[in-house]
Amino acid sequence: MxxxxxxxxxxxxxxxxxxxxxxxxxxxxxxxxxxxxxxxxxxxxxxxxxxxxxxxxxxxxxxxxxEPMNAIVLQNHRGRTVTEIRQPMQFTxxxxxxxxxxxxxxxxxxxxxxxxxxxxxxxxxxxxxxxxxxxxxxxxxxxxxxxxxxxxxxxxxxxxxxxxxRYSGLLGFGARVEGVGLPPTGDRMYMAFGRRAFFGYQSFADGSGVWFANLPHPYAGWDEVRKTPNEEWLHRLAGAFSGDAVPALELLRRTAPADLVSSGPMEDxxxxxxxxxxxxxxxxxxxxxxxxxxxxxxxxxxxxxxxxxxxxxxxxxxxxxxxxxxxxxxxxxxxxxxxxxxxxGKAAGPVGRLVRDALLPLFARMATPARTAWKFDHRIDWEARVLAA
CATH class of the missing domain: 3.50.50.60 (FAD/NAD(P)-binding domain)
Structure with missing residues (x-):
């Protein structure tokens, strides 16, 4: 051949x-x-x-x-830090x-x-x-x-x-915000399991920042997501994070509807x-x-x-x-x-949230470099010859 x-x-x-x-x-x-x-x-x-x-x-x-994102600070809906997981990533x-x-x-x-x-x-x-x-x-x-x-x-x-x-039960949203009004988080991305949705953010030294949210929602295809005005999605997101002790509401308030980005239904x-x-x-x-x-x-x-x-x-x-x-x-x-x-875990119901929050410290302790090496340390040897089965 x-x-x-x-x-x-x-x-x-x-x-x-x-x-x-x-x-x-x-x-x-x-x-x-x-x-x-x-x-x-x-x-x-x-x-x-x-x-x-x-x-x-x-x-x-x-x-x-x-931008460097070398750690994830995992929090609960009360704003309490559960753990910090060191992961040398790049955010782009x-x-x-x-x-x-x-x-x-x-x-x-x-x-x-x-x-x-x-x-x-x-x-x-x-x-x-x-x-x-x-x-x-x-x-x-x-x-x-x-x-x-x-x-x-x-x-x-x-x-x-x-x-x-396969639909995960979550819709994805996010935005880049020029004036976040928060102290810089350095190379850390903060992520929180809210009571009704999942939120993450990172703020930079120049005053800008980024945020993302995963919103539990019945299946909505791209057409339905696009037909719903961004103002409405921001309103729904604000409702989802109401009462949570994370800066989601402040960042949502500072997000112009035109700047909202939807990644649509989260699927695999x-x-x-x-x-x-x-x-x-x-x-x-x-x-x-x-x-x-x-x-x-x-x-x-x-x-x-x-x-x-x-x-x-x-x-x-x-x-x-x-x-x-x-x-x-x-x-x-x-x-x-x-x-x-x-x-x-992000789309868990009331009982599931209690179980998830109770187990979060255990899961966090398991996320050690030794346990995640299979994923992050994988390298491809370009020069090595590929052999047939």
């Missing part, structure tokens, strides 16, 4: 550019095809990059991004990370095509082509990489019976049975979407993109896809399951 020389990457968000950059480093020419007509500047909320994610991004040429905005990766990919010679929504794929003995909604067809390539997110079209083409995303994909078929393969959220509560979504996407590129560098595509999945599945599904348990 001939070596892989070219790739079509479907999806131009976070995973897509990382995959294209990693493939290019592996000697594989990749083109990115994005459904939206333009770039995603200014789109999306905040996210964190873990040490394992920073290491993977460094392999494709992206250096430090965002999705739009900033996207722009850095986009510029890096284009600067490296990656061609990015906008306004190309995938509807079908045609495969032959020699390659694969992507068919788009406007009737256009891509050039033939050796493989097609689906990096098109949690509602991936490529996933459905690989397996029409593929599972749909606990198990996608098929990651690849024929010349198609999945990467990032299309294969292993984890809830934002994991703090690992972008980091795992970067890891998988790098591992896929390494496998395609060293093996024919069929063997490469199998080796890539073998290297990734157990790790990502463990992170997804852990985040799901966290979400269950």
């Amino acid at each position: 001939a070596p892989t020389r070219t790739a079509i990457v479907v999806g131009g968000g976070i995973a897509g550019p990382v995959a294209a950059l990693a493939l290019r480093r592996a000697g594989i020419e990749a083109t990115v095809h994005e459904a939206h007509d333009g770039t995603a500047d200014g789109v999306g909320g905040a996210l964190s990059i873990a040490p394992n994610g920073r290491a993977a991004l460094d392999l494709v040429g992206l250096d430090r991004v965002g 905005w999705r739009a900033d990370l996207y722009r850095r990766l986009y510029d890096l990919a284009v600067g490296a010679g990656v061609r990015v095509h906008h306004g190309q929504r995938l509807v079908d794929v045609s495969e032959s003995a020699t390659g694969v082509r992507a068919v788009f909604a406007d009737g256009s067809v891509s050039e033939e390539a050796d493989v097609l990489v689906g990096a098109d997110g949690i509602r991936s079209t490529v996933r459905r083409l690989i397996d029409p019976a593929a599972p749909e995303p 994909l606990p198990h996608v049975p098929q990651w690849h078929r024929g010349r198609m393969v999945l990467v990032g959220d299309s294969a292993h979407a984890t809830s934002p509560s994991s703090g690992q979504g972008a980091s795992l996407a970067a890891e998988s993109a790098v591992e896929l590129a390494r496998a395609l560098r060293d093996l024919p595509y069929r063997q490469a896809f199998a080796a890539y999945e073998r290297a990734r599945r157990a790790r990502v599904e463990r992170v997804i399951a852990e985040a799901h348990r966290t979400n269950s």
Whole structure:
């Protein structure tokens, strides 16, 4: 079987550019095809990059991004600190990370095509082509990489019976605030299990800050979230944190409705049975979407993109896809399951909240560096050869 020389990457968000950059480093020419007509500047909320994610991004040429977030101070609704968990993370905005990766990919010679929504794929003995909604067809390539997110079209083409995303019971909101009126928290992010919702914030030396909230709510799709005015969401959030001894109400009051960012329903994909078929393969959220509560979504996407590129560098595509999945599945599904348990605590009912609050100190004591090393200390050896099963 001939070596892989070219790739079509479907999806131009976070995973897509990382995959294209990693493939290019592996000697594989990749083109990115994005459904939206333009770039995603200014789109999306905040996210964190873990040490394992920073290491993977460094392999494709992206250096430090965002602000240091080296500890999480966990509090209850009374404002009492339960524990401080040391975690060397970077806090950034999705739009900033996207722009850095986009510029890096284009600067490296990656061609990015906008306004190309995938509807079908045609495969032959020699390659694969992507068919788009406007009737256009891509050039033939050796493989097609689906990096098109949690509602991936490529996933459905690989397996029409593929599972749909699982809703956590939470909606995500957040904002950047120029004048938070709070003392700087340094490199600490404060997070609180409120009586009715979950809240996190970090304030910086220049007087600005960020906050996010996870609001328990019956399922609401993106259309419903968007149709509800931001003023109404801010009002509902204020009601959810009324009576809690955390600065949520003050930060909500200082947030202009136009600045409110919604990440919509918080969802995951606990198990996608098929990651690849024929010349198609999945990467990032299309294969292993984890809830934002994991703090690992972008980091795992970067890891998988790098591992896929390494496998395609060293093996024919069929063997490469199998080796890539073998290297990734157990790790990502463990992170997804852990985040799901966290979400269950955030959306707990009255009795569940009592149990959760009683157990928080125990859970916090378990979050030691030794117990979390499997997640944060993971490193990929780019130079190591990938072997077939």
